[in-house]
Amino acid sequence: MRAWQVRRPGPMTSRPLTAAEVPVPRPADDELLVAVRACGVCRTDLHVTEGDLPVHRPGVIPGHEVVGEVVGVGSAAVSRFAVGDRVGIAWLRHTCGTCRYCRRGQENLCPNSRYTGWDADGGYAEFATVPADFALPLPAGYRDAELAPLLCAGIIGYRALLRADLPPGGRLGLYGFGGSAHLTAQVALAQGAEIHVMTRGTQARELALTLGAASAQGPADPPPVALDAAILFAPAGELVLPALEALDRGGTLAIAGIHLSDIPSLNYQRHLFQERQVRSVTSNTRADAHAFLDFAAKHRLEVTCPRYPLDRADEALGDLSAGRIAGAAVLVV
Numbered sequence: 001m002r003a004w005q006v007r008r009p010g011p012m013t014s015r016p017l018t019a020a021e022v023p024v025p026r027p028a029d030d031e032l033l034v035a036v037r038a039c040g041v042c043r044t045d046l047h048v049t050e051g052d053l054p055v056h057r058p059g060v061i062p063g064h065e066v067v068g069e070v071v072g073v074g075s076a077a078v079s080r081f082a083v084g085d086r087v088g089i090a091w092l093r094h095t096c097g098t099c100r101y102c103r104r105g106q107e108n109l110c111p112n113s114r115y116t117g118w119d120a121d122g123g124y125a126e127f128a129t130v131p132a133d134f135a136l137p138l139p140a141g142y143r144d145a146e147l148a149p150l151l152c153a154g155i156i157g158y159r160a161l162l163r164a165d166l167p168p169g170g171r172l173g174l175y176g177f178g179g180s181a182h183l184t185a186q187v188a189l190a191q192g193a194e195i196h197v198m199t200r201g202t203q204a205r206e207l208a209l210t211l212g213a214a215s216a217q218g219p220a221d222p223p224p225v226a227l228d229a230a231i232l233f234a235p236a237g238e239l240v241l242p243a244l245e246a247l248d249r250g251g252t253l254a255i256a257g258i259h260l261s262d263i264p265s266l267n268y269q270r271h272l273f274q275e276r277q278v279r280s281v282t283s284n285t286r287a288d289a290h291a292f293l294d295f296a297a298k299h300r301l302e303v304t305c306p307r308y309p310l311d312r313a314d315e316a317l318g319d320l321s322a323g324r325i326a327g328a329a330v331l332v333v
Contacts, residue, residue, distance in 0.1 A: 003125035004313045005059045009051030012321045016049050017124075017314045022061075024127045031129045032081055033072030034089060039123030040065025040148035041308070041316045041329040042179065043235065044091070044258050048118055049317060052235075052259045056119045063123030063331070064091040064116040065151040067144045071127075080132055086144075088136035088293075089128055090151045091115050092283055108159075108283040115283075124313050126333055136289055139297035146303040149179050149328035150296055151289075157184030157231075158292035159284045160256035164229040166193055173197075173227040175219065175243050176234030177204040178320075179328025180256060182304055184231065185211055187292075190299050196223040198242075199234070203326035207304060222246055231256055237263040240278070244271040256281045305330045 007018045027033040045062040047053045066089035070081050081087060094114035095102050101109040116122045116130070138147050157180040166172050169192045174181045177199035185195050189212050197208035197216040205216035215224050219239060226248035232239055232255045240263045243253050255278065266272060304327025308316040316329045 001126040002310060003061050003121075005061055006049050007059060009049060009055060011050055012046075012314075012318045015314065016051075017317060019311070022125070025121065025129045027072050027074045027129045029074040029076040030133070031074045031131050032070050032087065032135055034066065034068035034087060034128050034130060035071045036066055036068045036123050036126055036128055036333045038067045038144040038148040038333065039063040039331045040152060040179065041313070041320055041331060042152050043320065044152065045117060045124075046317055046320055047235075047259045050321070053118065057121070060118065061121035061123075061125050062117040063125070063128075064089065064118075065148045065153065066116070066123030066128055066130075067138065067147045067151070068123075068128065074132070081135060086138055087130070088138050088147065088151045089116055089123060089130040090134070090136055090155060090289055091117070092286065093120060093131055093134045105285065105287070108285050113283065124310070124331065126310070134286065136293060139293055141297070141300065142303070145305050145307055145330040145332055148330045149183065149303055149305055150293065150301070153179035153328050154183045154296065154301070155284050155289045155292050156180055156256055156281065157233075158187060158295070159288045160184065160231045160254045160281045161188060163252075163254040163279045163281050164231050165252045166229040168192060170194070170228035171196065171225055173223055173230035173243065173246055174208075175199070175230060175232045175239050177208050177216075178233060178325065181231070181233045182207060182211060182327055183301055185213060186299075186301050187295060196225065196227065198223065201323050201326070207326050211302065227251055229254070233257065235259050235261060237261040241266065241271060244276055244278070247276045249274040250276070252277050252279060254279045254281055304328065307332050
């Protein structure tokens with residue numbers, strides 16, 4: 001099958017992603033074999049490819065926003081899915097189920113967790129496998145390419161919104177406005193929030209205003225009002241400072257990315273006093289995924305998803321790295 005592998009992690013200019021012909025994977029007893037129809041191009045794929053995240057599987061096939069059709073079922077994976085079903089493969093693909101984090105409903109913190117496109121081969125390929133317990137049923141009314149970004153950008157944005165602790169009708173700031181933020185904005189707007197966007201790129205700011213943001217400005221510019229909560233999607237630690245300064249008393253900043261550059265020194269009075277707080281976001285639980293996909297089934301989200309054929313995966317990641325994508329890019333197989 002056709003696939004892309006991360007041979008030598010490094011900057012996209014060094015061409016770390018290599019096209020290859022590899023065998024079709026065989027599902028384990030508890031897994032499904034999925035024919036990939038679409039796979040989102042996520043910033044985490046970029047972190048894996050460029051080496052911001054340590055190598056977990058040499059030569060890994062990235063991609064963890066996979067929409068496809070079940071074409072094979074392991075001997076122990078027949079209870080929930082059948083051949084012909086449309087399913088989603090997301091970032092989280094294994095937890096132990098027995099540690100204290102799993103037992104208290106925080107499986108995203110499981111020390112033995114494993115991830116698609118990092119610990120196991122992902123969806124930059126014609127076929128992929130997924131443990132049946134971690135495969136996701138998908139909402140109707142969306143095309144394959146529209147569903148793909150929901151499976152990480154949407155889910156992690158949903159968890160970040162929960163972590164931001166936005167009060168009803170509150171003012172939410174979004175720092176960075178790519179695949180995840182443009183979906184999170186729609187969830188927050190549906191819940192009655194007022195959205196203010198700080199991001200680079202004219203196209204991203206225009207998209208934010210089109211979707212209903214009250215304002216859109218540069219990444220470090222102050223919003224026109226004090227914020228009740230903010231989410232940092234851009235992997236730029238220097239934006240933590242202006243985001244904290246933009247918070248009103250008691251406001252919360254949630255940092256949504258798996259990787260962040262170093263945060264400069266904070267000034268207690270300017271950035272943290274008056275009970276401002278910072279929260280990180282680590283992966284998601286399956287409960288988060290199901291809750292968000294249920295929301296997407298009831299509230300039609302507008303998914304901006306520039307499409308690339310699978311043969312141009314390296315170009316898609318390069319465009320993401322250079323900030324040339326508005327919305328969430330998707331590979332179509």
